[in-house]
Amino acid sequence: MxxxxxxxxxxxxxxxxxxxxxxxxxxxxxxxxxxxxxxxxxxxxxxxxxxxxxxxxxxxxxxxxxxxxxxxxxxxxxxxxxxxxxxxxxxxxxxxxxxxxxxxxEVEFVLFYANERPYPAQTLDDLRGRTVGTSPGYLYGTEFTDSSLFTREPAPSHEANFGKLLLGRIDLLITDRRVGQHVIKQLGLEDKVSQAPLVVSRQxxxxxxxxxxxxxxxxxxxxxxxxxxxxxxxxxxxxxxYGGLHAKNAAITAPERTVEQQESSAR
Incomplete structure (x- = not known):
């Protein structure tokens, strides 16, 4: 055989x-x-x-x-x-x-910020002194995970992270582009949250x-x-x-009044 x-x-x-x-x-x-x-x-x-x-x-x-x-x-x-x-x-x-x-x-990790407090980061250095909301157990890349420029603050869910973002308890949050867009649509936050230009990593x-x-x-x-x-x-x-054909071009952009644009147990 x-x-x-x-x-x-x-x-x-x-x-x-x-x-x-x-x-x-x-x-x-x-x-x-x-x-x-x-x-x-x-x-x-x-x-x-x-x-x-x-x-x-x-x-x-x-x-x-x-x-x-x-x-x-x-x-x-x-x-x-x-x-x-x-x-x-x-x-x-x-x-x-x-x-x-x-x-x-393929996941594309990007950053989201509240329009009332715009932080349209283009590099990790732009996050200096900021607090970024994360999800426990997710791998965002060693450069992001090991950076001492900013603080990482976990939340129990993606919805909780967006809630903290709107309350000003965090400056930005990181999640996959399509996941973020889905949560924003589900919570009706299209006019309140924008995506920063920086792509942190792809997995x-x-x-x-x-x-x-x-x-x-x-x-x-x-x-x-x-x-x-x-x-x-x-x-x-x-x-x-599920938005797969246009995900990379469907970034939620900020209003004109704003500035232009994991641990061993990780996902």
Missing amino acids: SVIPKLLTVALLTCLSLAAHGEKLRIVTEPWAPYVYDDNGAMRGLDYETTVIVFHRLGVDVEWQFLPWKRCLAMLEQGHADGALDIFHSHDRDALLLYPSEPLS QQFLAVRRGAGMDLLVQRFAAELKRFKQEPAYTVLSAK
Whole structure:
């Protein structure tokens, strides 16, 4: 038997083994709209719906659970979860997790500020002496994380960070561009919050699974099917639904009166 049929056979046996024992892949994630979120009891999002389609094509049943991100990581480390959706690649986790060669999406971390207190930062040096709202467990890049120019202040949710921003308790907040735009729209803050020009960092997001029997082959099949799906019109429609086609050009700009423009347990 050649190598490819052998790989397919082992991967198939892995899936059949899960089914025979009535087991499902236990995938954990944190709400991270518009990539994955709970919409009145229904799970939605670009990366969630993409992953559901790919696993369906592979014949793999999945059990989903929403948890705070640090709890998601703890579940993986303790063996209580099989994988995590929308996780960044970290070499510190290579001994624990397997990552497909194909990412689900790319995160672009940017800064947002209140229009009443404009801080349109173009470099990290522009943040000198400021307080920036962050989210626990997220990786924003070593330059941002290690900088002593400004203070980082965590909040329990993205909504809480925007609330602190409007109250003047923080000067800016950092989050993904699409996530920030989604929260701004949900909270009706389009006229109150603007995006700074600075792109702090970019990170690819993956569906990663714990190392185990057959998981390496499952990851290979997932990557191949994901890449195939991304080339289909259905993915183009799904991406457009969640702002994927114009995200980088959809920056929320400040009104004319304003100036022109993670720790080891990280996402």
